[in-house]
Amino acid sequence: MAKLKLRGKDLIAIGFPQNKAISIAMESMLAHYKRETKERVLVLLKEVLANPEKFMGDGVFGKTVEALLSDKKKEAQKLNATRAPHTIFGENGIADVAKEQLYTALKLPIAHSGALMPDGHSGYGLPIGGVLATENAVIPYGVGVDIGCRMCLSVYDISPSYLEGSKDKYVNILRNHTKFGGREIHDNLNDHEVLDRDEFNTIPFVKKLKDKAYKQLGSSGGGNHFVEFGVVDVPANDEVFNLPEGRYVGVLSHSGSRGLGANIAKHYTNLAMKQTPLPQEARHLAWLDLNTHDGQEYWLAMNLAGDYASACHHDIHKRIAKALGTRPLTTVENHHNFAWKEVVEGKELIVHRKGATPAQKNVLGIIPGSMTAPGYIVKGKGNDLSLNSASHGAGRAFSRTKAKQSFTKSELKTVLNDHGVTLLGAGLDEAPMAYKNIEQVMAQQTELVDVVGTFMPKIVRMDKE
Structure with missing residues (x-):
C-alpha cells in the first residue's frame, strides 16, 4: 500500500484551525497511520476535532x-534575576563551572x-551531583541521559580469602556472565516483567525501543560502568x-538503562527545547510541564527506564549468584539520574538528582570510590538542606x-598492582587517578549520611x- 499522502489543506477542509495543530496532526498521522488511506485518516481526525477531550x-x-485546545505561541522563557535557595557541600573541591551550572538552574x-x-563536576544541564526541586515540571537533562543509573551490591557469606586463593574462578565468572557496551549481549536472554509494562505499548516512541531493551537486559554500559568482586567490611551490626x-565477599555493579534510557532522554529533551526555549546558557535545562501530554509521557517513560535499569542489575546479580552456587545474604541498591515527586517544605515538588542519590532518614545506599578506593555503604540522615x-x-x-592525556598504561598498571x-x-579515562579522593568526599558529607560498611574492589x- 502506498504511503499516506496528507496535506495541510486537507485538514483545513475538515475544520482544523490554521495553527500548529495541523503540523502536529500531520506528523502524528504519518508516523502511526502511514499505510492507511487518506479517507480513513480524515475520519479519525474529524472525530478528534469533534470531541477532543475524549x-x-x-x-x-x-x-x-x-x-x-491551546493556541499559545511558545515564547522564549526568561531567567529570574535571583537564584532560588541552595546549599553546596564541599564547595572548595568543586570547579567553578559546575557551580555556575547550578546557579543557572536556580534562576529557572x-x-x-x-x-x-561534594562529588560535583560539570555536565549537560544540571551539573553532576546537582539536585534541583521544581514546581510541576521535569527537566530531561536535569535527570540525565542514563536514566535511573544505579548501584547494586550483593553480599555473600563467603570468606574474602577466596578472591585471592581462587582468583581465576572469580575472574572467569565476570568474563562469562557479564556483558558490556553496545555490541555484547547474552547468549541466553532472560525475560523480565518490566518488558510487559503497558508503556511499551501505549507510548508509540517507547514501543520502538522494546526489542533493543530485551536484547540488552542484563548487560552494562560502557564508560564508568562496572561489575566487580570485592571485600565487604561491616565494623558493627547496624x-x-x-x-x-x-568480612564478606560482595558483588557491586554500576550501570543504567542502556539504549532505552538514552533514546528516551534524547527524544524528550528535543521536545522540551522546542516547548520551553531558554537563553543559550540555559538551553539544556528546558523542561516539560507535567500538565502537558509530553510531560506526562516523559514521566511514564522515565519511570519505565528506571525500573528497566533495576531489572538489568537484578539479572546481572542473578547470573552471578547462580555461577557462585549460593544466594546473597542481603542486597543494597540505590539510583541517581532520576526525578522523584517529594514533599519539600509542605509542598509536592519534582526533585531531580543528577549524579546524586536519595538520602532520606535511614535510607540505605552505596557510594563507590574508584577501582582502587573503597565504596561506602551508607544510611541517610534526611538533611533538608x-x-x-x-x-x-x-x-x-x-x-x-x-x-587520557595525563596518564599512561604503565602508571595504571602500577597503581592496580599496588592495591592488589x-x-x-x-x-x-577510567584510571583511578582520574577521580577525586573518596575519603575527602565522604568527610564533606557527614551531615548527609552515616557509614555502616565499606566495599573494597578486588576484581x-x-x-x-
Whole structure:
C-alpha cells in the first residue's frame, strides 16, 4: 500500500484551525497511520476535532488535542534575576563551572530550591551531583541521559580469602556472565516483567525501543560502568543495614538503562527545547510541564527506564549468584539520574538528582570510590538542606579527555598492582587517578549520611576488555 499522502489543506477542509495543530496532526498521522488511506485518516481526525477531550492523554492524538485546545505561541522563557535557595557541600573541591551550572538552574522560573553534592563536576544541564526541586515540571537533562543509573551490591557469606586463593574462578565468572557496551549481549536472554509494562505499548516512541531493551537486559554500559568482586567490611551490626559484624565477599555493579534510557532522554529533551526555549546558557535545562501530554509521557517513560535499569542489575546479580552456587545474604541498591515527586517544605515538588542519590532518614545506599578506593555503604540522615540527597560517588577530578592525556598504561598498571586489584577492560579515562579522593568526599558529607560498611574492589570488569 502506498504511503499516506496528507496535506495541510486537507485538514483545513475538515475544520482544523490554521495553527500548529495541523503540523502536529500531520506528523502524528504519518508516523502511526502511514499505510492507511487518506479517507480513513480524515475520519479519525474529524472525530478528534469533534470531541477532543475524549482523546486527552492518548498516545497518538494527545499532542494534537493539546494544540487544538491551546493556541499559545511558545515564547522564549526568561531567567529570574535571583537564584532560588541552595546549599553546596564541599564547595572548595568543586570547579567553578559546575557551580555556575547550578546557579543557572536556580534562576529557572520553575526552580524552588537546589543543592550540590561534594562529588560535583560539570555536565549537560544540571551539573553532576546537582539536585534541583521544581514546581510541576521535569527537566530531561536535569535527570540525565542514563536514566535511573544505579548501584547494586550483593553480599555473600563467603570468606574474602577466596578472591585471592581462587582468583581465576572469580575472574572467569565476570568474563562469562557479564556483558558490556553496545555490541555484547547474552547468549541466553532472560525475560523480565518490566518488558510487559503497558508503556511499551501505549507510548508509540517507547514501543520502538522494546526489542533493543530485551536484547540488552542484563548487560552494562560502557564508560564508568562496572561489575566487580570485592571485600565487604561491616565494623558493627547496624539496625538498619542488619548484617552481622564481619568480612564478606560482595558483588557491586554500576550501570543504567542502556539504549532505552538514552533514546528516551534524547527524544524528550528535543521536545522540551522546542516547548520551553531558554537563553543559550540555559538551553539544556528546558523542561516539560507535567500538565502537558509530553510531560506526562516523559514521566511514564522515565519511570519505565528506571525500573528497566533495576531489572538489568537484578539479572546481572542473578547470573552471578547462580555461577557462585549460593544466594546473597542481603542486597543494597540505590539510583541517581532520576526525578522523584517529594514533599519539600509542605509542598509536592519534582526533585531531580543528577549524579546524586536519595538520602532520606535511614535510607540505605552505596557510594563507590574508584577501582582502587573503597565504596561506602551508607544510611541517610534526611538533611533538608541537601533535599535529602548525597553524592553518587567520588566524582571526576579529570575529564575523560584530560585523563587520557595525563596518564599512561604503565602508571595504571602500577597503581592496580599496588592495591592488589585485577582489572578486566577499561581505558585510561577510567584510571583511578582520574577521580577525586573518596575519603575527602565522604568527610564533606557527614551531615548527609552515616557509614555502616565499606566495599573494597578486588576484581573489576569494565567495557573494552
